[in-house]
Amino acid sequence: MTATLTGVGVGPGDPELITVRAVRILREADVVFVPVLDRPEGARAAGRAETTIAPYVPSERLRRLPFALDDRGGVTERRESAWNAAAQAVATAVDDGARTLAFATIGDPNVYSTFGYLAQSLRALRPAVAVHTVPGITAMQELAARSGVPLCEGREPLTLLPATAGLALFADAVAGPGTVVAYKGWRRHAELLAELRRQGRLSDAVLGSGLGLTGDRVGPAAEAGDDPPYLSTLLVPARRDRRGGKL
Amino acid sequence: MTATLTGVGVGPGDPELITVRAVRILREADVVFVPVLDRPEGARAAGRAETTIAPYVPSERLRRLPFALDDRGGVTERRESAWNAAAQAVATAVDDGARTLAFATIGDPNVYSTFGYLAQSLRALRPAVAVHTVPGITAMQELAARSGVPLCEGREPLTLLPATAGLALFADAVAGPGTVVAYKGWRRHAELLAELRRQGRLSDAVLGSGLGLTGDRVGPAAEAGDDPPYLSTLLVPARRDRRGGKL
Known part of the structure; x- marks a missing residue:
């Protein structure tokens, strides 16, 4: 079975503003990745995607991926490192046997979302992994x-x-x-x-x-x-x- | 209890691409209105909103409202008559005791939707009815x-x-x-x-x-x-x- 990574839009932050499909994909996934702000000092609070999907996904299936979401001014080294590390984490999960993987993102994965960069990075690493998205309310x-x-x-x-x-x-x-x-x-x-x-x-x-x-x-x-x-x-x-x- | 009319976005046509909130509002509503193309010859097929919500709403709570969706070229008399008649149908349902009313619309009720015109028409007829919307996937x-x-x-x-x-x-x-x-x-x-x-x-x-x-x-x-x-x-x-x- 081919592994699949689905970028799931979870809407603006209210757990009710998530689609029926998004709930199903998140519930069926072997692993659900959520972005979290990469703070150099190490203290990472749950991000908005994580709190939005909390009613639907048991926390033991969640994995946090740190991103340089607060960087500005183009493709910084910190941003690129984060994309590469995130893609590597997804690839490792696939190598470890996960077949259905999801990435929860606030809003819509095709509207100013980090998911697109993760998807591009993963394609370079593991071209066989199928990538899909589920739209979300912006x-x-x-x-x-x-x-x-x-x-x-x-x-x-x-x-x-x-x-x-x-x-x-x-x-x-x-x-x-x-x-x-x-x-x-x-x-x-x-x-x-x-x-x-x-x-x-x-x-x-x-x-x-x-x-x-x-x-x-x-x-x-x-x-x-x-x-x-x-x-x-x-x-x-x-x-x-x-x-x-x-x- | 004040009556409420909620314009519910039901997404592009797949019943899975509807939000958890939209499903709840549709299920709780006393009456669910759906737009249908007003054909002069009288034969009205179910519209896309109706078929999209069919898995969630029993047909006895559905009411079809004919709109001149195929008119072009501005505010035609046929369009205005349809908006007025639709608003009157909603007002009559309120007068008959309905308290939670929903209008299902393809896509999002705030993106090129007929719902905005219905809402304006209803406000003129029954200012006390509260009007809300639930966003939908476009x-x-x-x-x-x-x-x-x-x-x-x-x-x-x-x-x-x-x-x-x-x-x-x-x-x-x-x-x-x-x-x-x-x-x-x-x-x-x-x-x-x-x-x-x-x-x-x-x-x-x-x-x-x-x-x-x-x-x-x-x-x-x-x-x-x-x-x-x-x-x-x-x-x-x-x-x-x-x-x-x-x-």
């Missing part, structure tokens, strides 16, 4: 549901971008005809809000801070304060006038 | 999973647009630095492919035809033929060179 979908603001209607385009991609890209997208969602606006929060104010789009914008964490907050971006956490999601809806106006 | 996420092509990595923006928004918007998005997903490219399929060829982006593009339906097809867009069904999804990944190259 933070922008959770923010739309929690705030009551649709992501896109009719002919509106939707642009999703990380604030790390730069302010020019954000400003261009906001100047367009559609909805814009920015992830990880943490360090650029004041700049993003100033740009929205300049373009007359601040009043409709909503912010989700720390979505999926205890004490998360959803509300008008204009009232959100100046210091959102790292995992913030900013939703700027297209200009909408009447029911179905964008059809 | 077709683009399903296509990424099925094709093995990530939607976005690192700093790449992601643009989602309906082909009905026009070729200029599609061409602009493809010329940008990110990934582009086009929905409903059916009538414009040849134009979309010609634009991808012109910009040198056809070889990486993948197409999902009739995702979630029996006989759906996922593969390279260049090999897809000229006549995809109405519900087609085209994924044009950003240019990618090496592992983590977009970080």
Whole structure:
């Protein structure tokens, strides 16, 4: 039997926002890997993926893989080492007899996820291992549901971008005809809000801070304060006038 | 007890790609509405939302609401009549004593969904009814999973647009630095492919035809033929060179 590694999206952090398929794959897996922040000092807390799937997977089948999730600025040596070590850990589990392996990742494994790099690294090491993914609910979908603001209607385009991609890209997208969602606006929060104010789009914008964490907050971006956490999601809806106006 | 209407995203059509929360809300609801294509000749087949939730909801709790889903070109009279009639049907169910009402919609209720128009119409009729949504897996996420092509990595923006928004918007998005997903490219399929060829982006593009339906097809867009069904999804990944190259 060929071994299979499945990247399983577990959604924004609420154990109820995981799909029936994801639950099945996690329950059937011989080993379930979860990413954990690699802290040089050694103290590793459970990550969000791990706490999200806790109701479904007994802890003895979980294995933590440390990643340099807090690195910035491209492919650092620490990041590459972590990808390689993670792929090696998966390969070793396969060599030890595991046939169904899963990797739980917050959100969706095909949306800004570490899983893609792990999958590429594993393909180089063990090309015979089949790689699959199971989609998961993203933070922008959770923010739309929690705030009551649709992501896109009719002919509106939707642009999703990380604030790390730069302010020019954000400003261009906001100047367009559609909805814009920015992830990880943490360090650029004041700049993003100033740009929205300049373009007359601040009043409709909503912010989700720390979505999926205890004490998360959803509300008008204009009232959100100046210091959102790292995992913030900013939703700027297209200009909408009447029911179905964008059809 | 206040009545609640919940727009429940049921994903791309596979009953396993529905969230645990969606299953719970559908099972607990007094009434579950499903959209059905309003055919003047009267013969109404079960819609995709209905077949997707069939394993979870007994048919006696289902009620079909006809919508003018096949209309094009803005807010037609037929569309407005359907929204109003659907909102009236929900209001009548509330008046008859239903307290938990759900509306099942393919994909996500906040992504190009009819649910938003129904919710607006109901608010005007019965402002006291609380409206919520439960997010669902979208077709683009399903296509990424099925094709093995990530939607976005690192700093790449992601643009989602309906082909009905026009070729200029599609061409602009493809010329940008990110990934582009086009929905409903059916009538414009040849134009979309010609634009991808012109910009040198056809070889990486993948197409999902009739995702979630029996006989759906996922593969390279260049090999897809000229006549995809109405519900087609085209994924044009950003240019990618090496592992983590977009970080």
